[in-house]
Every structure is written in structure tokens, then in C-alpha cells.
Amino acid sequence: MHLADGVLSTEMAVATTVGAAGILAYSLYQTKEEEIPKISLMSAVFFTFAMFSLPLGPSSVHPLLTALLGIILGRRAPIAVFIGLFIQAAVFQHGGITTLGVNTLLISLPALLCWQIFSRSYHREKSPYILSGFLGGLGVVLSVGLLVMVLWATDIRYTQGVVSNIQLIIVSHIPLMFVEGGITTFAVGFIHKSRKTVLGSVKG
């Protein structure tokens, strides 16, 4: 899912880095001290699960936890995403440094949208299974949609051919949509059963 260095044009790499800096500034604004350990731990959870990749055809995909990050962290999700991606790039050379900005945006923007939808639709009395499963899948669809747009805007050659890069990316992420939907359903369901207050605490 993460774009490696060299895939983006310089203009796109610079533009997305600036965009990611903007979204990080929004996310960092008025962060409370007590939120710091929570963000750090979620960043570690995001990182840990992203390291478990599923071999799928010529590539591999891994859980993104996009919706889950949005649901738990709300507007602070981009901080966890950025730090998680940075550690992946710096320590495990997974992802890239010139693509750190675009990779942050690809996960953060859907996470923020999922947070907005969840915070408006969640009621403690109702089961969140369907809503969270939908958002889990939606997070992947949006991330892949953004990735396709970025590649298309970078170079038309990514869209060309009988089996283009974009087609491969879309096809290989269809299973992830269901995997992510399933994991988010049961993760949010478990939190709902165990501690409802956690889900309703991050207002949109």
C-alpha cells in the first residue's frame, strides 16, 4: 500500500509533503498532554499491524487500520499515522522518505472522514457492527482511491496497458477491503461490549 521512493515526480512529492505538513499542523493543534501516550500507543499499534503483510499475487497488502485509527483518535489520527510511517521508513526501510507525505495523506484523510462519519452515527445503545464494518471497508476504498489519483496525476503510464499498475493495485486491495472491514467490525464491537465510553469520547 505504501508508495516507495522514486514512484512520485518531484512536484508531486513536494506538494504532498506540504499537504501532509498542513494536515499534521491541524492534527497537532491544541493537543492535550494526556493525549500524548494514547497517540503514541495507537501509533505503535498501527505500526505493528502494518508489519503483518498478506501475500497477494505479485504484491502484498497489510492491514491499514484506517477507520479504527479515526474512530479511536479522531483528529489526532494523522499524528499516529505519520509517526508510524516514519518509524517504518526509518527503521525497517518500508515505504519511503520522499513519499512520507503522500503515504501520510493516503491514510490520514480517510481516517479523518471515518472519524466524522462514526462520531455522527454512533449511539451507545445501538450495536456498532454494521457501521464499523462499513467504515473499515470504506477506509480501504478511500485510501486506494487516493493512491490511484496520485499515480494517475504523477504519470499516465501507471494507468496504461492490459494489466496496468493501477489495475493491479485495485485488484490486490479488494480482499483487504473485506479483511479490514471484518477486523474493524470485531475490534469496534469488542470495544463497544467492553467499554462503550472509549467509542463515544472523540467528538466530530
Add this chain to the structure above:
Amino acid sequence: MSRPKVYQWIENLEIRCKILSIFIAAFLLISIEVPLIISLALIGLLTLSRLMGLPWNFIGKKLLLPMPFLIFMALPLLLGEGLSITQERLEFTYLLVAKGLGVFLLMMMLVFTQEEYQLVEGLRQLPIPKTLSAVLVLSFRYVHVWTGTLKKTYRSSVSRGFEKGWNKNTFKVYGEMVGGMILRSLDQSQRVHKTMLSRGFSRDIPIKPSKALGKREGFWIIGLVATFTLLKVLEMRL
């Protein structure tokens, strides 16, 4: 993270200067659009890696890591117009792979030429927001803790008869495992925060005073950035 023994000159180089110059070099490298120039850059980076003391077999093994991704990206690009590969597509694909490997080499120079804690410390000495700096330090710590926790949780599930796979039952197990980890994370985060408060934490994790920049740092910055700038100038002349 195990790393090979490297030469003192690179190990002792001021870390902020290393981070910044490598980031600038990475952006300059991806802006190169001529195959000959990118080849020169790659040869230069391989030579520099050796001059730092990184062994060939280590470099080779590490360079294999991004290969599956690069091949996955390269094949559809090469074969985009059928089996007859055009010169233009060959060049484009070569540039993509070379840039990927070039930045990967730069990252290796950054990551494997000092200890992990020194890298984190160096990042924190850069002018970044205090919150981001605090999250970075804590996340580095928790990543190691959580990787271990996840492995233990998975092993205990397997010992209770869980079989990995992707069906409704395994989704439930994976999902509840994630949910449980998040709840534990939240509980732990509250405990951590209380402990930190009791020790006087105010999102200001003390940073070691940074080393003064010397001649060596000057040579490094000028050498690395100027080389890439020179390659860009050469590219424009071609």
C-alpha cells in the same frame, strides 16, 4: 536492530547534519530524469556506502528488500504496450527502480551508521513541535513492546487451538485481538501518563545538548548536497 561496524568518521558525524543532508539529497535524487546521471548517482552512493564501512554483502542483502515492490511496479510499466518493450518505457522503468534503490541506499546510510537511540535523539534536536517529538520517542519504545505483545498473544491463541486463515471465525479472533490490544493500550497510556506526570512531565522530554558542527560536518553537507546539485546541473546541460 543489528548493524555492521562502520568507520568512526561517519559514526561520529553530527546526526542532525546527517538527517538533513540525506533528506535534501533524497529529494534531489528523485528529481533526476536522465538514466546516465541516475546511474552515476547510484555508483557514487554505493561507493560512499563502502567508504562508510558498510560491507558489500550487507548492502546487497538490504537492497533485496525493496525488490519485490520495485519488480511489481516495473513489470506493468515495461509491458504496458505489449511484449515489445519500447526504449521510452525501458528508461522510465529504469529511472523508477534506480531512484528507489538510490533513496534506499541513502536511508541505509542514515539508519545503519549510528545507534537507533542516537537517530531518535537527532530527530528530536531538529526544530519539530514538542508534541511530535514526545510522540516519536514514546512510539519508538512502544513499537518494541507491542511487537512482542502481539507475538505472545498470537502464540497463546495458537496454543489454544486457533488456526490462522481468513474466514468469519478468524476475523472475529483477529478483530477482538486488535480491540483488546487497543483497550490495553488505552489503560496503559493512562497509567503511563499518570507516572509521567508524577515525574514532572510537561510534554518536554529533555534533549541532550547537540554537538557543535565542525569541519567534518561542513565537508559532509557540502560534499553530499553539492554532488547531487552538480548532477542536476550536468543533467540540465545534457
